[in-house]
Amino acid sequence: MIDTFLTSITELARTSGIAQLFTMDGLLNLAMIAIACVLLYLAIAKQYEPLLLLPIAFGMLLVNLPLGAVMDPPTTVIKPLTDEIQESAQYAMIELQDAAGNLLNGFYQDKNASVSGGLLYYLYQGVKLGIYPPLIFLGIGTMTDFGPLIANPKSFLLGAAAQLGIFVTFIGAVCLGFNYQEAASIGIIGGADGPTAIYTTGMLAPHLLGPIAVAAYSYMALVPVIQPPIMRLLTTKKERSVVMKQLRPVSKVERIFFPVVVTLIVCLMVPSATPLIGMLMLGNLMRESGVVDRLVKTAQNELMNIITIFLGVTVGATATAENFLNLQTLGILALGLCAFSIGTAGGVLFGKLMYLFSGGKVNPLIGSAGVSAVPMAARVSQKVGAETNPTNFLLMHAMGPNVAGVIGSAVAAGVLIAIFK
Amino acid sequence: MEEITWGNTLSVVLTGLVVVFAALVILIFLVWLMGKIFIAIGNKKNKEQEQQKQDARRQAQQAMADQAKADQVKTEQAGTGQIEEGIPPEVVAAISAAVAVVMEESAPGAAYTIQRVQRAGVGRSAWGNAGLAAQLSPFDR
Numbered sequence: 001m002i003d004t005f006l007t008s009i010t011e012l013a014r015t016s017g018i019a020q021l022f023t024m025d026g027l028l029n030l031a032m033i034a035i036a037c038v039l040l041y042l043a044i045a046k047q048y049e050p051l052l053l054l055p056i057a058f059g060m061l062l063v064n065l066p067l068g069a070v071m072d073p074p075t076t077v078i079k080p081l082t083d084e085i086q087e088s089a090q091y092a093m094i095e096l097q098d099a100a101g102n103l104l105n106g107f108y109q110d111k112n113a114s115v116s117g118g119l120l121y122y123l124y125q126g127v128k129l130g131i132y133p134p135l136i137f138l139g140i141g142t143m144t145d146f147g148p149l150i151a152n153p154k155s156f157l158l159g160a161a162a163q164l165g166i167f168v169t170f171i172g173a174v175c176l177g178f179n180y181q182e183a184a185s186i187g188i189i190g191g192a193d194g195p196t197a198i199y200t201t202g203m204l205a206p207h208l209l210g211p212i213a214v215a216a217y218s219y220m221a222l223v224p225v226i227q228p229p230i231m232r233l234l235t236t237k238k239e240r241s242v243v244m245k246q247l248r249p250v251s252k253v254e255r256i257f258f259p260v261v262v263t264l265i266v267c268l269m270v271p272s273a274t275p276l277i278g279m280l281m282l283g284n285l286m287r288e289s290g291v292v293d294r295l296v297k298t299a300q301n302e303l304m305n306i307i308t309i310f311l312g313v314t315v316g317a318t319a320t321a322e323n324f325l326n327l328q329t330l331g332i333l334a335l336g337l338c339a340f341s342i343g344t345a346g347g348v349l350f351g352k353l354m355y356l357f358s359g360g361k362v363n364p365l366i367g368s369a370g371v372s373a374v375p376m377a378a379r380v381s382q383k384v385g386a387e388t389n390p391t392n393f394l395l396m397h398a399m400g401p402n403v404a405g406v407i408g409s410a411v412a413a414g415v416l417i418a419i420f421k
Numbered sequence: 422m423e424e425i426t427w428g429n430t431l432s433v434v435l436t437g438l439v440v441v442f443a444a445l446v447i448l449i450f451l452v453w454l455m456g457k458i459f460i461a462i463g464n465k466k467n468k469e470q471e472q473q474k475q476d477a478r479r480q481a482q483q484a485m486a487d488q489a490k491a492d493q494v495k496t497e498q499a500g501t502g503q504i505e506e507g508i509p510p511e512v513v514a515a516i517s518a519a520v521a522v523v524m525e526e527s528a529p530g531a532a533y534t535i536q537r538v539q540r541a542g543v544g545r546s547a548w549g550n551a552g553l554a555a556q557l558s559p560f561d562r
Contacts, residue, residue, distance in 0.1 A: 153452040156445040163441050167434040174430050180423070184433075254459050261451050269444050404445065411444050415437045 020066030028321035029064040035324070036061035036316075039214070048221035052194060052312045056213060059120065059316025060324075070118040071317045077113035081106045124314040128206060132311040133199035134279040139304030140195070140406070141259070141283020142296045144374070148400040150254050151247040154354065155366075155397075159404025161350030162370025163412045165190030165343025169335050170416075176331050181205045184416040186332055189216045190339025191409025192223070192373040198315060199276060200413045204420055210319025211329040215336035223376045224383070226337070227344045227368050231384050234348045235364050239355055240388040242363040244397045255288040266411055272421070273414025277407065343371040347401065369398040372405035488532070505539040513538055 013019060020026045039057035043050040063071050078094050085091050091108040098104055126132040149155050166187040173183035185201040185208055197216040201209050219226065232240075259281035267274040283299055286292050351367025365385050369377040381398035504513055517535055524533055545553065 150452055150456065153449040153456070156449045156452075157442075160442045160445040164438070167437050170437075171430055171434060174425060180425065180429075180433070248456075248460075250456075251459050251463060254455055257455055258452065261455065262448060265447055265451065266444055269447075270440060407448075408441055408445060411441050412437055415440045416433075419433055419436065 017066040032064040032321045049217045052217050055312025056316035059313035060319045063317040070120040072118045073121055074117035075115045077110040078107050079110050081108045120314050120317040123310045127202050127314050132307050133195035134275040135307045136195040137276050137280040138283040139300050141280040142287045142300040146258050147250045148396050149403050150250045152400050155400030156404045158347050158367045158370040158401035159408040162343045162347035162405050163408045164346030165339040166412050168342045169339035173335050181420050184420050186335050189336040190343040192371040193409045196409045196413045203417050209315050210324050211332045213315040215333050219340045220373045223373050224380050226340055227380045228384050230344045231368050239364050243392050259285040270411050270414035272418040273410050276410040344368045366398040370401040370405040372409050374402050378402040503537050
Protein backbone atom coordinates (compact mmCIF):
# COMPACT_ATOMS: atom_id res chain seq x y z
CA MET A 1 0.00 0.00 0.00
CA ILE A 2 2.83 2.36 0.90
CA ASP A 3 4.47 1.60 -2.43
CA THR A 4 1.29 2.43 -4.34
CA PHE A 5 0.89 5.62 -2.30
CA LEU A 6 4.47 6.72 -2.99
CA THR A 7 4.13 5.88 -6.68
CA SER A 8 0.94 7.95 -6.92
CA ILE A 9 2.55 10.90 -5.17
CA THR A 10 5.68 10.68 -7.31
CA GLU A 11 3.60 10.45 -10.45
CA LEU A 12 1.48 13.44 -9.38
CA ALA A 13 4.58 15.48 -8.59
CA ARG A 14 6.21 14.50 -11.87
CA THR A 15 3.20 15.59 -13.94
CA SER A 16 2.41 18.72 -11.90
CA GLY A 17 3.06 22.25 -13.02
CA ILE A 18 5.82 22.64 -10.43
CA ALA A 19 7.90 19.91 -12.09
CA GLN A 20 7.38 21.58 -15.46
CA LEU A 21 8.76 24.85 -14.11
CA PHE A 22 12.20 23.29 -13.85
CA THR A 23 12.48 22.48 -17.54
CA MET A 24 13.91 24.96 -20.08
CA ASP A 25 10.43 26.12 -21.11
CA GLY A 26 9.47 26.27 -17.45
CA LEU A 27 12.25 28.71 -16.70
CA LEU A 28 10.95 31.00 -19.43
CA ASN A 29 7.52 30.68 -17.85
CA LEU A 30 9.05 31.62 -14.51
CA ALA A 31 10.54 34.74 -16.08
CA MET A 32 7.12 35.67 -17.47
CA ILE A 33 5.51 35.09 -14.07
CA ALA A 34 8.09 37.47 -12.58
CA ILE A 35 7.23 40.10 -15.22
CA ALA A 36 3.52 39.58 -14.47
CA CYS A 37 4.24 40.15 -10.77
CA VAL A 38 6.10 43.38 -11.56
CA LEU A 39 3.11 44.57 -13.61
CA LEU A 40 0.77 43.58 -10.76
CA TYR A 41 2.95 45.64 -8.42
CA LEU A 42 2.78 48.64 -10.79
CA ALA A 43 -1.00 48.27 -11.08
CA ILE A 44 -1.68 47.85 -7.35
CA ALA A 45 1.04 49.81 -5.56
CA LYS A 46 1.70 52.53 -8.16
CA GLN A 47 -1.85 52.50 -9.59
CA TYR A 48 -0.61 52.65 -13.21
CA GLU A 49 -3.85 52.21 -15.20
CA PRO A 50 -4.92 49.55 -12.67
CA LEU A 51 -8.29 48.87 -14.31
CA LEU A 52 -6.53 47.29 -17.27
CA LEU A 53 -3.01 46.59 -16.11
CA LEU A 54 -4.21 44.39 -13.26
CA PRO A 55 -6.26 41.97 -15.41
CA ILE A 56 -3.56 42.07 -18.13
CA ALA A 57 -0.88 41.12 -15.61
CA PHE A 58 -3.02 38.36 -14.14
CA GLY A 59 -3.86 36.99 -17.59
CA MET A 60 -0.11 36.92 -18.24
CA LEU A 61 0.40 35.04 -14.99
CA LEU A 62 -2.33 32.48 -15.78
CA VAL A 63 -1.15 31.69 -19.28
CA ASN A 64 2.39 31.07 -18.10
CA LEU A 65 1.45 28.49 -15.50
CA PRO A 66 2.63 25.19 -17.04
CA LEU A 67 -0.20 22.76 -17.90
CA GLY A 68 -2.83 25.36 -16.99
CA ALA A 69 -3.98 25.28 -20.62
CA VAL A 70 -6.19 28.36 -20.18
CA MET A 71 -5.46 29.57 -23.71
CA ASP A 72 -5.33 26.20 -25.45
CA PRO A 73 -7.56 25.95 -28.53
CA PRO A 74 -9.96 23.01 -28.77
CA THR A 75 -8.65 19.90 -30.53
CA THR A 76 -10.70 17.53 -32.64
CA VAL A 77 -9.32 14.01 -33.05
CA ILE A 78 -10.40 12.20 -36.20
CA LYS A 79 -9.72 8.48 -36.58
CA PRO A 80 -10.48 5.84 -39.21
CA LEU A 81 -13.78 4.12 -38.51
CA THR A 82 -13.42 0.53 -37.25
CA ASP A 83 -16.07 -2.20 -37.11
CA GLU A 84 -16.06 -2.05 -33.33
CA ILE A 85 -16.82 1.68 -33.29
CA GLN A 86 -19.42 1.24 -36.03
CA GLU A 87 -21.20 -1.42 -33.97
CA SER A 88 -21.30 0.80 -30.89
CA ALA A 89 -23.32 3.27 -32.99
CA GLN A 90 -22.02 6.09 -30.79
CA TYR A 91 -19.76 8.15 -32.96
CA ALA A 92 -19.85 11.35 -34.96
CA MET A 93 -19.41 10.57 -38.62
CA ILE A 94 -16.96 12.82 -40.42
CA GLU A 95 -17.00 13.45 -44.11
CA LEU A 96 -13.70 14.55 -45.54
CA GLN A 97 -12.86 15.66 -49.03
CA ASP A 98 -9.54 15.17 -50.72
CA ALA A 99 -7.86 17.83 -52.82
CA ALA A 100 -9.84 16.78 -55.89
CA GLY A 101 -13.13 17.12 -54.01
CA ASN A 102 -13.82 13.38 -53.72
CA LEU A 103 -15.69 12.35 -50.60
CA LEU A 104 -13.65 10.25 -48.16
CA ASN A 105 -15.85 8.20 -45.88
CA GLY A 106 -14.78 5.98 -43.05
CA PHE A 107 -13.69 8.51 -40.44
CA TYR A 108 -15.18 9.43 -37.10
CA GLN A 109 -14.54 12.01 -34.38
CA ASP A 110 -13.08 10.45 -31.25
CA LYS A 111 -14.85 12.51 -28.63
CA ASN A 112 -12.88 11.02 -25.77
CA ALA A 113 -9.60 12.10 -27.31
CA SER A 114 -10.92 15.50 -28.44
CA VAL A 115 -10.30 18.33 -25.96
CA SER A 116 -12.38 21.47 -25.51
CA GLY A 117 -10.40 24.73 -25.37
CA GLY A 118 -9.32 26.66 -22.29
CA LEU A 119 -11.49 29.33 -20.67
CA LEU A 120 -9.44 32.26 -21.89
CA TYR A 121 -9.29 30.85 -25.42
CA TYR A 122 -13.03 31.34 -25.74
CA LEU A 123 -13.01 34.76 -24.08
CA TYR A 124 -10.14 35.73 -26.39
CA GLN A 125 -12.40 35.35 -29.42
CA GLY A 126 -13.88 38.73 -28.47
CA VAL A 127 -10.47 40.31 -29.03
CA LYS A 128 -9.62 38.24 -32.09
CA LEU A 129 -12.89 39.03 -33.81
CA GLY A 130 -12.70 42.72 -32.87
CA ILE A 131 -15.71 42.70 -30.52
CA TYR A 132 -14.39 44.01 -27.19
CA PRO A 133 -12.63 47.24 -28.26
CA PRO A 134 -15.72 48.71 -29.97
CA LEU A 135 -17.81 47.81 -26.90
CA ILE A 136 -15.28 49.62 -24.72
CA PHE A 137 -15.65 52.57 -27.10
CA LEU A 138 -19.41 52.45 -26.52
CA GLY A 139 -18.78 52.96 -22.81
CA ILE A 140 -16.20 55.68 -23.47
CA GLY A 141 -18.76 57.45 -25.68
CA THR A 142 -21.26 57.56 -22.82
CA MET A 143 -18.62 59.16 -20.60
CA THR A 144 -17.17 61.68 -23.08
CA ASP A 145 -18.20 65.30 -23.22
CA PHE A 146 -17.52 66.57 -26.74
CA GLY A 147 -18.69 70.06 -25.71
CA PRO A 148 -15.20 71.65 -25.70
CA LEU A 149 -14.55 70.24 -29.18
CA ILE A 150 -17.88 71.49 -30.53
CA ALA A 151 -17.22 74.91 -28.98
CA ASN A 152 -13.77 75.09 -30.57
CA PRO A 153 -13.75 72.81 -33.67
CA LYS A 154 -10.21 73.92 -34.57
CA SER A 155 -9.12 71.51 -31.82
CA PHE A 156 -9.65 68.75 -34.39
CA LEU A 157 -6.42 69.90 -36.06
CA LEU A 158 -4.44 69.25 -32.89
CA GLY A 159 -6.08 65.83 -32.59
CA ALA A 160 -4.91 65.10 -36.14
CA ALA A 161 -1.38 66.51 -35.68
CA ALA A 162 -0.77 64.33 -32.64
CA GLN A 163 -1.28 61.25 -34.82
CA LEU A 164 2.09 62.07 -36.39
CA GLY A 165 3.64 59.71 -33.84
CA ILE A 166 1.73 56.76 -35.35
CA PHE A 167 3.11 57.26 -38.83
CA VAL A 168 6.68 58.21 -37.90
CA THR A 169 6.85 55.14 -35.65
CA PHE A 170 5.47 53.05 -38.50
CA ILE A 171 8.55 54.05 -40.53
CA GLY A 172 10.80 53.29 -37.53
CA ALA A 173 9.25 49.84 -37.06
CA VAL A 174 9.71 49.00 -40.74
CA CYS A 175 13.36 50.06 -40.46
CA LEU A 176 13.79 47.72 -37.48
CA GLY A 177 12.65 44.79 -39.59
CA PHE A 178 8.96 44.44 -38.67
CA ASN A 179 6.60 43.68 -41.53
CA TYR A 180 3.93 46.24 -42.51
CA GLN A 181 1.15 44.68 -40.42
CA GLU A 182 3.37 44.55 -37.34
CA ALA A 183 4.71 48.06 -37.96
CA ALA A 184 1.19 49.48 -38.27
CA SER A 185 0.17 47.79 -35.00
CA ILE A 186 3.25 49.14 -33.22
CA GLY A 187 2.74 52.63 -34.66
CA ILE A 188 -0.81 52.80 -33.35
CA ILE A 189 0.61 52.82 -29.79
CA GLY A 190 1.30 56.50 -30.60
CA GLY A 191 -2.46 57.06 -30.70
CA ALA A 192 -2.34 56.57 -26.91
CA ASP A 193 -5.65 54.80 -27.05
CA GLY A 194 -5.74 51.28 -25.58
CA PRO A 195 -8.86 49.90 -27.31
CA THR A 196 -7.75 51.30 -30.69
CA ALA A 197 -4.29 49.75 -30.30
CA ILE A 198 -5.78 46.38 -29.31
CA TYR A 199 -8.35 46.49 -32.13
CA THR A 200 -5.73 47.27 -34.77
CA THR A 201 -3.26 44.70 -33.46
CA GLY A 202 -5.99 42.06 -33.17
CA MET A 203 -6.80 42.65 -36.85
CA LEU A 204 -3.26 42.97 -38.22
CA ALA A 205 -0.74 41.22 -35.95
CA PRO A 206 -2.49 39.25 -33.16
CA HIS A 207 0.78 37.59 -32.09
CA LEU A 208 1.99 41.01 -30.87
CA LEU A 209 -1.09 41.77 -28.75
CA GLY A 210 0.67 41.14 -25.42
CA PRO A 211 3.69 43.42 -25.82
CA ILE A 212 1.69 46.13 -27.63
CA ALA A 213 -1.04 46.22 -24.97
CA VAL A 214 1.52 46.31 -22.17
CA ALA A 215 3.47 49.08 -23.94
CA ALA A 216 0.32 51.12 -24.73
CA TYR A 217 -1.13 50.97 -21.23
CA SER A 218 2.22 51.45 -19.48
CA TYR A 219 3.02 54.55 -21.51
CA MET A 220 -0.52 55.89 -21.05
CA ALA A 221 0.04 55.63 -17.32
CA LEU A 222 3.38 57.39 -17.78
CA VAL A 223 1.91 60.33 -19.75
CA PRO A 224 2.53 62.73 -16.81
CA VAL A 225 6.20 61.70 -16.88
CA ILE A 226 6.78 61.48 -20.65
CA GLN A 227 4.97 64.58 -21.89
CA PRO A 228 6.01 67.56 -19.68
CA PRO A 229 9.74 67.62 -20.65
CA ILE A 230 8.82 67.54 -24.36
CA MET A 231 6.22 70.28 -23.86
CA ARG A 232 8.68 72.51 -21.97
CA LEU A 233 11.41 71.87 -24.52
CA LEU A 234 9.30 72.89 -27.51
CA THR A 235 7.59 75.98 -26.07
CA THR A 236 8.71 79.34 -24.73
CA LYS A 237 7.56 80.73 -21.40
CA LYS A 238 5.56 83.37 -23.26
CA GLU A 239 3.69 80.70 -25.25
CA ARG A 240 3.02 78.61 -22.14
CA SER A 241 1.53 81.56 -20.31
CA VAL A 242 -1.14 82.34 -22.94
CA VAL A 243 -4.57 82.58 -21.32
CA MET A 244 -7.20 81.36 -23.75
CA LYS A 245 -10.64 82.89 -24.28
CA GLN A 246 -13.47 81.16 -22.46
CA LEU A 247 -15.33 78.61 -24.58
CA ARG A 248 -18.88 79.37 -25.69
CA PRO A 249 -21.70 77.31 -24.20
CA VAL A 250 -22.87 74.48 -26.46
CA SER A 251 -26.57 73.80 -26.94
CA LYS A 252 -28.14 70.40 -26.42
CA VAL A 253 -29.18 70.20 -30.08
CA GLU A 254 -25.56 70.67 -31.20
CA ARG A 255 -24.46 67.92 -28.83
CA ILE A 256 -27.08 65.59 -30.31
CA PHE A 257 -26.19 66.42 -33.92
CA PHE A 258 -22.44 66.02 -33.33
CA PRO A 259 -22.25 62.20 -32.98
CA VAL A 260 -24.51 61.74 -36.00
CA VAL A 261 -22.41 64.08 -38.16
CA VAL A 262 -19.11 62.50 -37.06
CA THR A 263 -20.45 58.98 -37.72
CA LEU A 264 -21.66 59.89 -41.18
CA ILE A 265 -18.47 61.66 -42.26
CA VAL A 266 -15.86 59.35 -40.73
CA CYS A 267 -17.59 56.07 -41.50
CA LEU A 268 -18.24 57.08 -45.09
CA MET A 269 -14.65 58.24 -45.57
CA VAL A 270 -12.94 55.38 -43.71
CA PRO A 271 -15.39 52.43 -43.54
CA SER A 272 -12.93 50.25 -41.61
CA ALA A 273 -13.12 52.73 -38.71
CA THR A 274 -16.89 52.14 -38.45
CA PRO A 275 -16.87 49.65 -35.53
CA LEU A 276 -14.80 52.00 -33.35
CA ILE A 277 -16.27 55.37 -34.36
CA GLY A 278 -19.79 53.96 -34.70
CA MET A 279 -19.81 52.57 -31.16
CA LEU A 280 -18.11 55.67 -29.71
CA MET A 281 -20.70 57.94 -31.25
CA LEU A 282 -23.61 55.63 -30.37
CA GLY A 283 -22.54 55.86 -26.72
CA ASN A 284 -22.26 59.62 -26.98
CA LEU A 285 -25.64 59.98 -28.66
CA MET A 286 -27.20 57.86 -25.89
CA ARG A 287 -25.63 60.22 -23.34
CA GLU A 288 -26.57 63.48 -25.03
CA SER A 289 -30.11 62.49 -26.03
CA GLY A 290 -30.99 62.14 -22.35
CA VAL A 291 -33.78 59.67 -23.13
CA VAL A 292 -32.03 56.36 -22.45
CA ASP A 293 -30.53 56.88 -19.02
CA ARG A 294 -30.79 53.18 -18.17
CA LEU A 295 -28.80 52.18 -21.25
CA VAL A 296 -26.20 54.87 -20.54
CA LYS A 297 -25.75 53.60 -16.99
CA THR A 298 -25.33 50.02 -18.22
CA ALA A 299 -22.91 50.98 -21.00
CA GLN A 300 -20.67 53.05 -18.75
CA ASN A 301 -20.76 50.72 -15.76
CA GLU A 302 -21.70 47.06 -15.97
CA LEU A 303 -21.04 46.45 -19.68
CA MET A 304 -17.79 48.40 -19.73
CA ASN A 305 -16.54 46.73 -16.56
CA ILE A 306 -17.33 43.22 -17.82
CA ILE A 307 -15.65 43.88 -21.16
CA THR A 308 -12.66 45.47 -19.41
CA ILE A 309 -12.14 42.28 -17.40
CA PHE A 310 -12.44 40.02 -20.45
CA LEU A 311 -10.25 42.28 -22.59
CA GLY A 312 -7.56 42.70 -19.96
CA VAL A 313 -7.26 39.05 -18.97
CA THR A 314 -7.29 37.72 -22.52
CA VAL A 315 -4.87 40.31 -23.90
CA GLY A 316 -2.55 39.47 -21.00
CA ALA A 317 -2.99 35.79 -21.83
CA THR A 318 -1.50 36.33 -25.29
CA ALA A 319 1.81 37.21 -23.61
CA THR A 320 3.30 33.75 -23.56
CA ALA A 321 7.03 33.38 -22.98
CA GLU A 322 7.44 32.51 -26.65
CA ASN A 323 5.67 35.70 -27.80
CA PHE A 324 7.01 38.05 -25.14
CA LEU A 325 10.57 37.11 -24.25
CA ASN A 326 12.34 38.18 -27.39
CA LEU A 327 14.10 41.17 -28.87
CA GLN A 328 10.91 42.15 -30.71
CA THR A 329 9.30 43.06 -27.38
CA LEU A 330 12.19 45.35 -26.50
CA GLY A 331 11.87 46.92 -29.95
CA ILE A 332 8.12 47.40 -29.42
CA LEU A 333 8.66 49.02 -26.02
CA ALA A 334 11.27 51.41 -27.47
CA LEU A 335 9.14 52.22 -30.53
CA GLY A 336 6.08 52.74 -28.33
CA LEU A 337 7.94 55.35 -26.32
CA CYS A 338 9.04 57.05 -29.57
CA ALA A 339 5.45 56.99 -30.82
CA PHE A 340 4.20 58.70 -27.66
CA SER A 341 6.96 61.30 -27.70
CA ILE A 342 6.61 62.12 -31.40
CA GLY A 343 2.81 62.32 -31.07
CA THR A 344 3.21 64.77 -28.18
CA ALA A 345 5.76 66.79 -30.15
CA GLY A 346 3.51 66.81 -33.24
CA GLY A 347 0.60 68.18 -31.20
CA VAL A 348 2.70 70.84 -29.48
CA LEU A 349 4.37 71.95 -32.73
CA PHE A 350 0.99 72.27 -34.44
CA GLY A 351 -0.17 74.19 -31.36
CA LYS A 352 2.74 76.57 -31.95
CA LEU A 353 1.58 77.04 -35.53
CA MET A 354 -1.91 77.85 -34.29
CA TYR A 355 -0.37 80.23 -31.75
CA LEU A 356 1.37 82.07 -34.61
CA PHE A 357 -1.64 82.18 -36.93
CA SER A 358 -4.10 83.14 -34.20
CA GLY A 359 -1.93 86.05 -33.12
CA GLY A 360 -1.03 84.47 -29.79
CA LYS A 361 -4.53 83.42 -28.75
CA VAL A 362 -3.85 79.64 -28.65
CA ASN A 363 -1.68 78.12 -25.93
CA PRO A 364 0.48 75.46 -27.69
CA LEU A 365 0.41 73.30 -24.55
CA ILE A 366 -3.09 72.10 -25.41
CA GLY A 367 -1.60 70.41 -28.52
CA SER A 368 -0.01 67.65 -26.46
CA ALA A 369 -3.49 66.57 -25.34
CA GLY A 370 -4.17 65.51 -28.94
CA VAL A 371 -2.66 62.09 -28.20
CA SER A 372 -5.94 60.78 -26.71
CA ALA A 373 -5.12 59.27 -23.28
CA VAL A 374 -8.33 60.89 -21.99
CA PRO A 375 -8.31 62.74 -19.63
CA MET A 376 -4.72 62.29 -18.44
CA ALA A 377 -3.15 64.20 -21.36
CA ALA A 378 -5.51 67.17 -20.84
CA ARG A 379 -4.61 67.21 -17.15
CA VAL A 380 -0.93 67.33 -18.09
CA SER A 381 -1.58 70.39 -20.32
CA GLN A 382 -3.38 72.05 -17.40
CA LYS A 383 -0.56 71.20 -14.99
CA VAL A 384 2.27 72.44 -17.21
CA GLY A 385 0.30 75.60 -18.03
CA ALA A 386 -0.34 76.25 -14.34
CA GLU A 387 3.41 75.96 -13.62
CA THR A 388 3.98 79.08 -15.72
CA ASN A 389 0.81 80.91 -14.74
CA PRO A 390 -1.02 79.45 -11.72
CA THR A 391 -4.22 81.32 -12.62
CA ASN A 392 -4.33 79.81 -16.11
CA PHE A 393 -6.96 77.07 -16.52
CA LEU A 394 -6.28 75.17 -19.72
CA LEU A 395 -8.15 71.99 -18.80
CA MET A 396 -11.34 72.64 -20.77
CA HIS A 397 -9.37 73.97 -23.75
CA ALA A 398 -7.18 70.84 -23.69
CA MET A 399 -10.22 68.54 -23.53
CA GLY A 400 -11.08 69.58 -27.12
CA PRO A 401 -7.87 68.19 -28.70
CA ASN A 402 -7.99 65.32 -26.21
CA VAL A 403 -11.33 63.95 -27.44
CA ALA A 404 -10.42 64.90 -31.03
CA GLY A 405 -7.39 62.63 -30.54
CA VAL A 406 -9.73 59.69 -29.84
CA ILE A 407 -11.47 60.30 -33.17
CA GLY A 408 -8.14 60.96 -34.93
CA SER A 409 -6.51 57.76 -33.71
CA ALA A 410 -9.60 55.73 -34.68
CA VAL A 411 -9.44 57.22 -38.18
CA ALA A 412 -5.70 56.48 -38.40
CA ALA A 413 -6.38 52.89 -37.25
CA GLY A 414 -9.11 52.59 -39.88
CA VAL A 415 -6.73 53.76 -42.61
CA LEU A 416 -4.02 51.28 -41.56
CA ILE A 417 -6.50 48.39 -41.32
CA ALA A 418 -7.93 49.29 -44.74
CA ILE A 419 -4.45 49.27 -46.30
CA PHE A 420 -2.99 46.18 -44.64
CA LYS A 421 -5.85 43.78 -43.87
CA MET B 422 0.77 45.58 -49.96
CA GLU B 423 3.45 43.13 -48.88
CA GLU B 424 6.70 44.23 -50.50
CA ILE B 425 8.64 46.48 -48.15
CA THR B 426 10.11 49.39 -50.05
CA TRP B 427 10.71 53.02 -49.15
CA GLY B 428 8.16 54.03 -51.78
CA ASN B 429 5.42 51.84 -50.26
CA THR B 430 6.27 52.91 -46.71
CA LEU B 431 6.19 56.61 -47.48
CA SER B 432 3.00 56.28 -49.50
CA VAL B 433 1.31 54.62 -46.47
CA VAL B 434 2.48 57.48 -44.23
CA LEU B 435 1.30 60.10 -46.71
CA THR B 436 -2.06 58.39 -47.25
CA GLY B 437 -2.59 58.04 -43.51
CA LEU B 438 -1.77 61.65 -42.68
CA VAL B 439 -3.77 63.06 -45.60
CA VAL B 440 -6.87 60.97 -44.79
CA VAL B 441 -6.72 61.76 -41.05
CA PHE B 442 -6.32 65.50 -41.72
CA ALA B 443 -8.94 65.50 -44.48
CA ALA B 444 -11.52 63.72 -42.31
CA LEU B 445 -10.90 66.03 -39.39
CA VAL B 446 -10.85 69.21 -41.54
CA ILE B 447 -14.24 68.24 -42.99
CA LEU B 448 -15.47 67.71 -39.44
CA ILE B 449 -14.12 71.13 -38.41
CA PHE B 450 -16.06 72.75 -41.24
CA LEU B 451 -19.29 70.88 -40.48
CA VAL B 452 -19.10 71.42 -36.72
CA TRP B 453 -18.30 75.11 -37.30
CA LEU B 454 -21.25 75.38 -39.70
CA MET B 455 -23.50 73.55 -37.24
CA GLY B 456 -22.41 75.97 -34.50
CA LYS B 457 -23.14 79.03 -36.70
CA ILE B 458 -26.59 77.70 -37.63
CA PHE B 459 -27.59 76.86 -34.07
CA ILE B 460 -26.19 80.11 -32.68
CA ALA B 461 -28.22 82.03 -35.29
CA ILE B 462 -31.36 80.02 -34.42
CA GLY B 463 -30.67 80.55 -30.70
CA ASN B 464 -30.23 84.30 -31.17
CA LYS B 465 -33.48 84.52 -33.11
CA LYS B 466 -35.30 82.56 -30.40
CA ASN B 467 -33.75 84.73 -27.68
CA LYS B 468 -34.87 87.86 -29.51
CA GLU B 469 -38.40 86.55 -29.82
CA GLN B 470 -38.44 85.55 -26.14
CA GLU B 471 -37.06 88.96 -25.14
CA GLN B 472 -39.74 90.63 -27.24
CA GLN B 473 -42.45 88.48 -25.61
CA LYS B 474 -41.08 89.28 -22.16
CA GLN B 475 -41.09 92.99 -22.91
CA ASP B 476 -44.66 92.81 -24.19
CA ALA B 477 -45.75 90.88 -21.09
CA ARG B 478 -43.98 93.42 -18.84
CA ARG B 479 -45.68 96.31 -20.62
CA GLN B 480 -49.08 94.63 -20.32
CA ALA B 481 -48.52 93.92 -16.62
CA GLN B 482 -47.53 97.55 -15.98
CA GLN B 483 -50.62 98.70 -17.85
CA ALA B 484 -52.82 96.30 -15.86
CA MET B 485 -51.30 97.45 -12.56
CA ALA B 486 -51.86 101.09 -13.48
CA ASP B 487 -55.49 100.33 -14.40
CA GLN B 488 -55.97 98.35 -11.17
CA ALA B 489 -54.49 101.15 -9.05
CA LYS B 490 -56.81 103.64 -10.73
CA ALA B 491 -59.84 101.37 -10.12
CA ASP B 492 -58.82 100.81 -6.46
CA GLN B 493 -58.47 104.52 -5.95
CA VAL B 494 -61.95 105.09 -7.35
CA LYS B 495 -63.39 102.30 -5.14
CA THR B 496 -61.65 103.64 -2.05
CA GLU B 497 -62.97 107.08 -2.75
CA GLN B 498 -66.47 105.64 -3.22
CA ALA B 499 -66.38 103.45 -0.11
CA GLY B 500 -64.78 106.03 2.15
CA THR B 501 -61.80 105.20 4.40
CA GLY B 502 -63.21 102.24 6.37
CA GLN B 503 -61.58 99.50 4.24
CA ILE B 504 -58.71 98.92 6.66
CA GLU B 505 -59.67 98.59 10.29
CA GLU B 506 -58.23 101.21 12.47
CA GLY B 507 -55.18 100.17 14.46
CA ILE B 508 -53.80 97.79 11.81
CA PRO B 509 -50.41 99.24 10.80
CA PRO B 510 -49.50 99.53 7.05
CA GLU B 511 -46.68 96.95 7.52
CA VAL B 512 -49.27 94.34 8.59
CA VAL B 513 -51.46 95.25 5.61
CA ALA B 514 -48.43 94.80 3.31
CA ALA B 515 -47.61 91.41 4.88
CA ILE B 516 -51.21 90.21 4.57
CA SER B 517 -51.36 91.42 0.93
CA ALA B 518 -48.13 89.55 0.15
CA ALA B 519 -49.46 86.36 1.79
CA VAL B 520 -52.71 86.63 -0.17
CA ALA B 521 -50.71 87.23 -3.37
CA VAL B 522 -48.72 84.04 -2.76
CA VAL B 523 -51.81 81.95 -2.06
CA MET B 524 -53.67 83.40 -5.05
CA GLU B 525 -50.69 82.78 -7.34
CA GLU B 526 -50.58 79.14 -6.24
CA SER B 527 -54.28 78.45 -6.46
CA ALA B 528 -55.20 80.59 -9.49
CA PRO B 529 -52.11 81.79 -11.37
CA GLY B 530 -52.58 85.06 -13.20
CA ALA B 531 -56.07 85.71 -11.77
CA ALA B 532 -56.85 89.37 -11.03
CA TYR B 533 -58.20 90.15 -7.55
CA THR B 534 -58.61 93.07 -5.21
CA ILE B 535 -58.25 93.15 -1.44
CA GLN B 536 -61.44 94.87 -0.38
CA ARG B 537 -61.16 94.94 3.35
CA VAL B 538 -58.71 94.16 6.12
CA GLN B 539 -60.23 93.70 9.57
CA ARG B 540 -59.64 91.71 12.72
CA ALA B 541 -61.63 88.45 12.72
CA GLY B 542 -61.67 88.17 16.51
CA VAL B 543 -59.47 88.43 19.56
CA GLY B 544 -57.72 85.28 20.74
CA ARG B 545 -58.60 81.72 19.86
CA SER B 546 -61.30 79.38 20.96
CA ALA B 547 -60.44 76.38 23.14
CA TRP B 548 -60.80 74.15 20.05
CA GLY B 549 -58.46 76.42 18.12
CA ASN B 550 -55.84 76.30 20.88
CA ALA B 551 -56.11 72.51 21.08
CA GLY B 552 -55.69 72.21 17.29
CA LEU B 553 -52.69 74.54 17.31
CA ALA B 554 -51.05 72.62 20.16
CA ALA B 555 -51.59 69.35 18.29
CA GLN B 556 -50.03 70.77 15.12
CA LEU B 557 -47.04 72.45 16.77
CA SER B 558 -45.94 69.74 19.17
CA PRO B 559 -46.33 66.46 17.30
CA PHE B 560 -43.33 64.82 18.98
CA ASP B 561 -44.22 65.60 22.58
CA ARG B 562 -46.51 62.61 22.91
